Amino acid sequence: EPEVTQTPSHQVTQMGQEVILRCVPISNHLYFYWYRQILGQKVEFLVSFYNNEISEKSEIFDDQFSVERPDGSNFTLKIRSTKLEDSAMYFCASRTDRGTDTQYFGPGTRLTVL
Template structure:
């Protein structure tokens, strides 16, 4: 069964550094999402992406964040200058596109900002 994959599984970085989190959505899916979960808190929506552009973003998704689909398979989340409070589990999800489709989640990348 096809799955969403994410790399790396754990990323440690210094405050102020740029990080890129990578996701490979399920191949025929059209909608892509990033969520994050700070330890002990809720899973929070960051951004959705369709047809090579952002379709929606939350208040969390400020100018420090960007997303890209650089080729036909990868979907990336970039954080330009990481802060301590960016430490969280980041989940990628993809959805086929038909009404009622479920979102399939990746295993997550744990980002630790020191």
């Protein structure tokens, strides 16, 4: 069964450093999403991406964040200058455009900012 994959599983970085989180969505999916989950809290929407552009973003997704689909398979989230409060699990999700709203999530990347 196809699934969303994410790398790395755990990323540790120093405050102020740039990080890139990588995702490979399910191959025939066209909508892509990033969510985050601070430890013990609910999952929060960050950004949605369709047709090579951002279609929606939350207030969390400020100028420090960017997304990119550099090729036909990868979908990345970049944080330019990490802050302590960026520490969280980051989940990528994808869905097809064929009459369903079901989003399938990856296993997540745990980002720890020191």
